[in-house]
Amino acid sequence: MNFASPAFFVFLPIVLAGYHLLRERSHKYCFLLAASWLFYMWLVPWFLGIILFTTAVDFASGLLIERAETPRRRRAWLTLSIVTNLGFLAFFKYANFVLATSLGLTGALGAHPPNWVIDVVLPLGISFHTFQGISYTLDVYRGKTPAVRGFVDFALFVAFFPQLVAGPIVRAVEFLPQMETPPRVTATQIVEGLHWFVLGLGKKVFLADRLGTDFVDPIFADPGAYDAATLRWGVLAYAAQIYCDFSGYSDLAIGCAKWFGFELPRNFNFPYLASNIADFWKRWHMSLSTWMRDYLYIALGGSRQGLLRTHFNLLATLTLCGLWHGADWKWVLWGFYNGVLLVLHRIYDQALAGRGWADRLRGTRPFRALAVPVTFLLVALGLVLVRAESWPACWLIERVMLGGSAVGRTHWLPIWVPVLVGLVAIGHLFSGLRALRCGILQLPPLLRAGAYVTTVVFVVVFGMGAGKAFIYFQF
Numbered sequence: 348m349n350f351a352s353p354a355f356f357v358f359l360p361i362v363l364a365g366y367h368l369l370r371e372r373s374h375k376y377c378f379l380l381a382a383s384w385l386f387y388m389w390l391v392p393w394f395l396g397i398i399l400f401t402t403a404v405d406f407a408s409g410l411l412i413e414r415a416e417t418p419r420r421r422r423a424w425l426t427l428s429i430v431t432n433l434g435f436l437a438f439f440k441y442a443n444f445v446l447a448t449s450l451g452l453t454g455a456l457g458a459h460p461p462n463w464v465i466d467v468v469l470p471l472g473i474s475f476h477t478f479q480g481i482s483y484t485l486d487v488y489r490g491k492t493p494a495v496r497g498f499v500d501f502a503l504f505v506a507f508f509p510q511l512v513a514g515p516i517v518r519a520v521e522f523l524p525q526m527e528t529p530p531r532v533t534a535t536q537i538v539e540g541l542h543w544f545v546l547g548l549g550k551k552v553f554l555a556d557r558l559g560t561d562f563v564d565p566i567f568a569d570p571g572a573y574d575a576a577t578l579r580w581g582v583l584a585y586a587a588q589i590y591c592d593f594s595g596y597s598d599l600a601i602g603c604a605k606w607f608g609f610e611l612p613r614n615f616n617f618p619y620l621a622s623n624i625a626d627f628w629k630r631w632h633m634s635l636s637t638w639m640r641d642y643l644y645i646a647l648g649g650s651r652q653g654l655l656r657t658h659f660n661l662l663a664t665l666t667l668c669g670l671w672h673g674a675d676w677k678w679v680l681w682g683f684y685n686g687v688l689l690v691l692h693r694i695y696d697q698a699l700a701g702r703g704w705a706d707r708l709r710g711t712r713p714f715r716a717l718a719v720p721v722t723f724l725l726v727a728l729g730l731v732l733v734r735a736e737s738w739p740a741c742w743l744i745e746r747v748m749l750g751g752s753a754v755g756r757t758h759w760l761p762i763w764v765p766v767l768v769g770l771v772a773i774g775h776l777f778s779g780l781r782a783l784r785c786g787i788l789q790l791p792p793l794l795r796a797g798a799y800v801t802t803v804v805f806v807v808v809f810g811m812g813a814g815k816a817f818i819y820f821q822f
Contacts, residue, residue, distance in 0.1 A: 383508035405480040409494035428484035432477040444674035472512035509603035515614040515634035530608030540605035547598030549802040555592035573755040617779030622718040662686035
């Protein structure tokens with residue numbers, strides 16, 4: 348069910364009313380769990396079977412890990428949880444990728460195998476709820492959280508519908524303590540929930556969908572037909588689109604959760620203000636970045652086993668991060684590319700560490716004013732890798748982004764494109780430069796109300812409707 352669809356605007360008030368009218372804790376959570384499962388199975392009912400099975404395995408594994416009397420048994424139950432989650436993820440998301448790669452290699456060696464394809468449908472949000480299950484059993488294994496005793500509580504932690512399909516990835520230590528007693532919804536949460544919901548809806552429907560459908564999609568479909576300036580605007584527009592689409596979903600999820608009394612973790616912190624690639628990954632999809640750091644990078648050894656091993660761990664973590672995003676070699680390359688950038692940044696940072704002149708230089712405003720656009724260019728080059736529809740198209744756009752020319756005819760740039768991209772830049776500058784989560788929250792009530800009304804009007808009048816799914820639904 349799409350957050351921007353008419354069905355959701357019927358579903359949400361019913362669930363809110365039912366949840367708040369019920370008094371008993373068990374009744375409230377059973378109702379909310381049933382609503383979350385209905386939300387998940389809205390398009391494909393059999394998806395529910397997958398989340399039910401992995402939830403049951405993780406719930407049982409947590410209890411068995413806690414009760415196990417020997418380290419060997421604890422590891423066995425942890426392994427069961429990890430293998431189950433990664434097994435489902437591997438089959439549904441990567442089976443055809445592995446099969447296609449194997450057939451391609453076989454063909455390159457001179458054989459002529461049949462073009463087999465496994466007919467599977469990727470369950471919505473499987474990359475997110477499997478990671479939540481893995482983090483839970485790992486935290487129980489490490490003693491960071493006690494095992495959950497009630498199945499309904501644990502199932503609701505996994506399936507809570509606002510963040511179920513596209514995050515943020517919520518950890519047990521963040522969510523389960525909030526569930527001890529059903530949280531009371533404060534007036535502040537109601538108002539802030541409205542703020543984040545309207546902001547997320549505006550980002551998605553008015554900015555991301557408009558830029559994607561009317562400008563980005565045609566350019567990337569045939570980049571050879573466009574001049575260099577238009578191609579560069581296409582990349583800028585795509586950077587704005589994917590940020591508004593994904594952060595818009597996170598804003599909607601955070602807003603909805605507040606109306607139930609729950610607080611979800613922040614997922615974006617104005618990533619295009621990053622002054623280096625390490626800073627970018629601290630700002631972009633933060634719930635995934637910290638998950639990969641805590642459960643993969645550190646598990647591989649982190650930075651504790653020497654320089655070469657540290658660089659290998661960074662490359663491996665980011666490459667797997669790319670594979671998590673999509674079962675395609677372009678995503679693997681994107682992850683590896685970001686890993687290389689992080690390794691190079693680490694080498695550069697350590698070479699200048701402790702040098703007074705370097706610390707002073709890097710602390711100046713002119714240096715940051717140069718570092719931010721350079722970082723954005725590096726990020727944008729990576730985005731081209733995953734958005735281009737063919738390798739020749741990718742190299743064409745990359746060359747243009749680095750100052751090369753294009754052979755396509757000159758196109759007039761629609762005035763609304765720089766306006767919408769400019770709104771994203773203004774949002775970063777207005778809030779991000781002042782270290783505010785959202786500057787609109789600091790405005791007087793009348794100005795805030797005007798901003799919300801204006802956003803809704805733009806969504807209704809200029810929005811693309813409910814037809815486009817969120818980009819991260821496919822992950």
